[in-house]
Amino acid sequence: MKRFYLMLGVLTLALGAMLVYLLNANPSAPRAANQAPVNVVDDGFRGYTMGSDSAPVEVTEYGDFECPACAGFAVIQMPTIKEQLIATGKVRWRYRDYPLPMHPYSRLAAHAAQCAGEQGKFWEMHDQLFQNHSWAQTGKNPSGLFRDMARAAVLDIDKWDACMDSGRYAGRIEFSRHEGEEKLVNGTPTFYINGKMYTGRNNSDSFKAAIDSAAAAVRRK
Amino acid sequence: MRSRQAIALLALVGLFVALYLWLHQIGVGGELKCGTGGCDTVQASPWAHQLGIPVSFYGVVGYAAILAVTIAGLQPSRLERRGPTLVIAVLATGGVLFSAWLTYLELFVIHAICRWCVTSAVIMTAIWLASLFALRTPAPRTDP
Numbered sequence: 001m002k003r004f005y006l007m008l009g010v011l012t013l014a015l016g017a018m019l020v021y022l023l024n025a026n027p028s029a030p031r032a033a034n035q036a037p038v039n040v041v042d043d044g045f046r047g048y049t050m051g052s053d054s055a056p057v058e059v060t061e062y063g064d065f066e067c068p069a070c071a072g073f074a075v076i077q078m079p080t081i082k083e084q085l086i087a088t089g090k091v092r093w094r095y096r097d098y099p100l101p102m103h104p105y106s107r108l109a110a111h112a113a114q115c116a117g118e119q120g121k122f123w124e125m126h127d128q129l130f131q132n133h134s135w136a137q138t139g140k141n142p143s144g145l146f147r148d149m150a151r152a153a154v155l156d157i158d159k160w161d162a163c164m165d166s167g168r169y170a171g172r173i174e175f176s177r178h179e180g181e182e183k184l185v186n187g188t189p190t191f192y193i194n195g196k197m198y199t200g201r202n203n204s205d206s207f208k209a210a211i212d213s214a215a216a217a218v219r220r221k
Numbered sequence: 222m223r224s225r226q227a228i229a230l231l232a233l234v235g236l237f238v239a240l241y242l243w244l245h246q247i248g249v250g251g252e253l254k255c256g257t258g259g260c261d262t263v264q265a266s267p268w269a270h271q272l273g274i275p276v277s278f279y280g281v282v283g284y285a286a287i288l289a290v291t292i293a294g295l296q297p298s299r300l301e302r303r304g305p306t307l308v309i310a311v312l313a314t315g316g317v318l319f320s321a322w323l324t325y326l327e328l329f330v331i332h333a334i335c336r337w338c339v340t341s342a343v344i345m346t347a348i349w350l351a352s353l354f355a356l357r358t359p360a361p362r363t364d365p
Contacts, residue, residue: 148261
């Protein structure tokens with residue numbers, strides 16, 4: 001019986017040590033991707049687009065992946081907009097990052113999407129981040145969740161990890177934010193239709209009316 | 222006696238697994254180490270809390286209870302009694318049913334598998350089987 005209690009004691013110590021190790025082992029990579037960069041990098045990138053290059057109207061969205069209003073728009077309004085306006089060639093949609101300072105993991109999410117974009121799956125990751133938005137309400141580091149989403153978006157996870165480790169798009173994201181500031185973005189989501197700030201309601205019907213109007217203006221020119 | 226010793230060791234491992242998941246869920250430590258699993262997806266799902274309490278905390282309480290009853294049942298004066306084994310079997314049956322429900326949710330509702338949860342389910346099933354085996358085995362006789 002003494003041998004059993006000795007075994008129990010040794011196992012308790014071993015498991016305790018393992019628990020301490022597991023709780024303290026943090027990856028440094030996502031933190032690098034989450035930091036605001038010192039330098040703003042203009043690499044010529046102007047956002048991922050969805051829709052026809054020849055569409056007469058372009059909508060540019062300045063969004064923040066941690067913003068609940070952006071998630072609501074992406075989940076509720078975007079499916080209709082995609083079906084009725086983007087798929088029909090009426091509009092091309094461009095997404096620009098505008099991480100708000102009060103959102104601690106916004107840059108990390110933007111970087112996760114950029115790293116997916118590197119593999120040609122920006123919009124898949126964009127949808128994952130917005131459709132599973134509970135990560136933004138927990139206040140906890142969502143690095144592991146983003147990794148699960150990257151898997152769900154069928155990304156090469158090793159390449160995505162390496163991209164997140166490098167933090168290589170942090171400067172690009174900051175450039176996008178600066179660009180938004182210059183265009184007087186004052187919240188997210190903010191939209192521009194053919195370069196003009198959209199001030200209507202954020203629902204698909206209002207967008208349809210505004211886009212039809214912008215298309216008519218293009219035709220008149 | 223051997224079955225109870227095995228149950229105690231299994232319950233101890235299960236307790237640490239549940240403790241790790243619970244501590245992570247209340248914000249202690251960083252990223253959940255999950256290999257290729259979907260632990261964070263499972264932990265962030267609406268089913269990760271039941272009655273406002275993290276599911277992993279039920280695991281902590283369950284394993285701690287099984288461990289306490291088993292250690293008590295290993296005292297020489299209680300070795301011949303079937304009572305502790307019966308209590309362990311009842312607790313483990315509840316644990317197995319709860320684990321089965323959680324595994325169903327992972328597979329068919331959340332569509333993500335948490336390796337730690339699977340580990341816990343395997344441990345709880347092993348405890349349950351060991352308790353059934355102990356119930357069928359005659360209690361050892363100890364000399365006065």
